[in-house]
Amino acid sequence: SKISPMEAAHYSIEDADVALRLYKVLSNKLYETGLDRVMQEIEMKLIPVLADLELNGVFVDTDKLKELSRDYQEKLDSLLKELFELTGERFNPNSPSQVSRVLFERLKLTPPKKTKQGAFSTSADVLESLANEHPVAEKLLEYRKYQKLKSTYLDTLPRLVNPVTGRIHASFHQTGTGTGRLSSSNPNVQNLPIKDDAGKEIRRCIVPQKKGWKIVSADYSQIxxxxxxxxxxxxxxxxxxxxxxxxxxxxxxxxxxxxxxxxxxxxxxxxxxxxxxxxxxxxxxxxxxxxxxxxxxxxxxxxxxxxxxxxxxxxxxxxxxxxxxxxxxxxxxxxxxxxxxxxxxxxxxxxxxxxxxxxxxIQGTAADIMKIAMIKVDELVKEAGLKGFAILQVHDELVFEVPETEVDKICDILRKGMTEGLDLKVPLKIDISIADYWA
The missing domain is CATH 1.10.150.20 (5' to 3' exonuclease, C-terminal subdomain)
Known part of the structure; x- marks a missing residue:
C-alpha cells in the first residue's frame, strides 16, 4: 500500500477522537428526545447481527447470471428493432433528447409539461400516460426495464463476487432512511424488483453454496x-x-x-x-x-x-x-x-x-419490528448451535442459508422470533418459503 503505517494510524486516531467528542454532545440529545431506548435496545444490539450478515454474504450462480444476460441482450436487440419499426427511424433509446424528438416531433404525441431545463420529459410516468396513444411508449418502458436489470444486476453481480469467499458481501446501513428502514449498497439488494418475472429470475440466481443446503425466507404478511x-x-x-x-x-x-x-x-x-x-x-x-x-x-x-x-x-x-x-x-x-x-x-x-x-x-414501526426480530432470531439460532445463517434482509423479509437437516428448526425459530413477544392488538404473521434458490 502507498499509505504509510503512521498515516493510517493518524486517520484511525482521528476517527476515534471525533466519535468521542460527538458522543459528549449527542448523548444528551438522545436522552432529551427519548431516543436512548431505540439506540440501546435496537440499534446497538443490531450492529453485530448486521456485521454477521455482511460477513456471511450471498452465493450467486454466476453461470446462470451470464446466461440470463445473454437472453436479456437478445430481448433488448429485439425490442430495439421493434422501436425502429414503430417509429420509422433509428434513434438511441437511452438518449432523453432523441426519445423526446421522436415522440413529440416525429410521432406528434401529446407533450407533457416541460422540465426545468425546458425540455419535454420522457420519464416513466410520462411514458405510462402515453401508452394508450402509441405502442412505442410501452416498448420504451420495456426496453428500459430490461436494460436496467441487465446493467445493474446481471452484468454487475458477477464482478462483485469476493475472490476469497466466492460470495457477494453487500453493505447494510442502519442510518440513511427517514423511517428507520435498513438500506444496502454494493449491491443494493433491496431495490431488486420482485413483482415481475424478470426480477424473480434474478432472485433465483441466489442459491446455497453447498450441496444439501436450502434457502429459507420468511416474509411478514401485510405488516x-x-x-x-x-x-x-x-x-x-x-x-x-x-x-x-x-x-x-x-x-x-x-x-x-x-x-x-x-x-x-x-x-x-x-x-x-x-x-x-x-x-x-x-x-x-x-x-x-x-x-x-x-x-x-x-x-x-x-x-x-x-x-x-x-x-x-x-x-x-x-x-x-x-x-x-x-x-x-x-x-x-x-x-x-x-x-x-x-x-x-x-x-x-x-x-x-x-x-x-x-x-x-407505520413504516417506521414495521422497520423497528423487523430489527427486533433480527436480534431475537440471531440469539435463538446461536443458542440452538445451528449451522444455518442469515444472508439477506429485504424490508419485510429475512433470508437464511440452511442445511436441509436444520430447515424445520430454523422455521420454528423464525416463527417464534418474528411473531411472538410484541404487545400488538393484531397477530403478526409470516409466510415461509423453502427452496433451492431465493424464491
Whole structure:
C-alpha cells in the first residue's frame, strides 16, 4: 500500500477522537428526545447481527447470471428493432433528447409539461400516460426495464463476487432512511424488483453454496397494514386480521359496495392498491392517476374507504395535527422523525410533510419490528448451535442459508422470533418459503 503505517494510524486516531467528542454532545440529545431506548435496545444490539450478515454474504450462480444476460441482450436487440419499426427511424433509446424528438416531433404525441431545463420529459410516468396513444411508449418502458436489470444486476453481480469467499458481501446501513428502514449498497439488494418475472429470475440466481443446503425466507404478511390496525385502533381492521380475513378482498367489497363473495380478482387488486395507498397519504388525484380512473371516482373510493374504516380516518387526522404541533412523529418504539415541512407556507411542501407524518409511524414501526426480530432470531439460532445463517434482509423479509437437516428448526425459530413477544392488538404473521434458490 502507498499509505504509510503512521498515516493510517493518524486517520484511525482521528476517527476515534471525533466519535468521542460527538458522543459528549449527542448523548444528551438522545436522552432529551427519548431516543436512548431505540439506540440501546435496537440499534446497538443490531450492529453485530448486521456485521454477521455482511460477513456471511450471498452465493450467486454466476453461470446462470451470464446466461440470463445473454437472453436479456437478445430481448433488448429485439425490442430495439421493434422501436425502429414503430417509429420509422433509428434513434438511441437511452438518449432523453432523441426519445423526446421522436415522440413529440416525429410521432406528434401529446407533450407533457416541460422540465426545468425546458425540455419535454420522457420519464416513466410520462411514458405510462402515453401508452394508450402509441405502442412505442410501452416498448420504451420495456426496453428500459430490461436494460436496467441487465446493467445493474446481471452484468454487475458477477464482478462483485469476493475472490476469497466466492460470495457477494453487500453493505447494510442502519442510518440513511427517514423511517428507520435498513438500506444496502454494493449491491443494493433491496431495490431488486420482485413483482415481475424478470426480477424473480434474478432472485433465483441466489442459491446455497453447498450441496444439501436450502434457502429459507420468511416474509411478514401485510405488516404495515397490521401496524395501521394497531395504531388506529380501527375495530373493523383489527377483527379482520384476528380472523385472518382477506383484507384486500374486504376493502374491495367496501369500495364497490358489494359482498366479499362478489369481489373479482381485478376488484381485489384495486382494494390492495387502495389499502397501501392510504398509508402513503395518497390524494384523489394520485389515486385516479394510478388506477386510470376519474378524480371523482377516486374521491368516492377514498370516502368509501374511510367510511369502512373510521378509525383510520381519525388516526390520520390526529397524527397530522400532532405532527404540525410538535414538528415530528414517532414510531411505537420511540424512533423520531423531524418534519420541518410545516414551518413553510409552501402548499406542496406541507402536503409532503403530511404524507411523511402519516407514513413514518407505520413504516417506521414495521422497520423497528423487523430489527427486533433480527436480534431475537440471531440469539435463538446461536443458542440452538445451528449451522444455518442469515444472508439477506429485504424490508419485510429475512433470508437464511440452511442445511436441509436444520430447515424445520430454523422455521420454528423464525416463527417464534418474528411473531411472538410484541404487545400488538393484531397477530403478526409470516409466510415461509423453502427452496433451492431465493424464491
Amino acid at each position: 404495515e397494514l397490521r401496524v395501521l390496525a394497531h395504531c388506529s385502533g380501527d375495530e373493523q381492521l383489527i377483527e379482520a386480521f384476528k380472523h385472518e380475513e382477506d383484507i384486500h378482498s374486504l376493502t374491495a367489497s367496501r369500495l364497490y359496495g358489494i359482498s366479499q363473495d362478489s369481489v373479482t380478482d381485478e376488484m381485489r387488486k384495486v382494494g390492495k392498491m387502495v389499502n397501501f395507498a392510504i398509508i402513503y397519504g395518497i390524494s384523489p388525484f394520485g389515486l385516479a392517476k394510478r388506477l386510470k380512473i376519474s378524480s371523482k371516482i377516486a374521491e368516492n373510493m377514498i370516502s368509501n374507504y374511510f367510511s369502512a374504516y373510521p378509525g383510520v380516518r381519525k388516526y390520520i387526522h390526529e397524527t397530522i395535527e400532532k405532527a404540525r404541533e410538535k414538528g415530528y412523529v414517532t414510531t411505537l418504539f420511540g424512533r423520531r422523525r423531524e418534519i420541518p415541512h410545516f414551518r413553510t407556507r409552501n402548499k406542496t411542501r406541507i402536503q409532503e410533510g403530511e404524507r411523511i407524518a402519516v407514513n413514518t409511524p
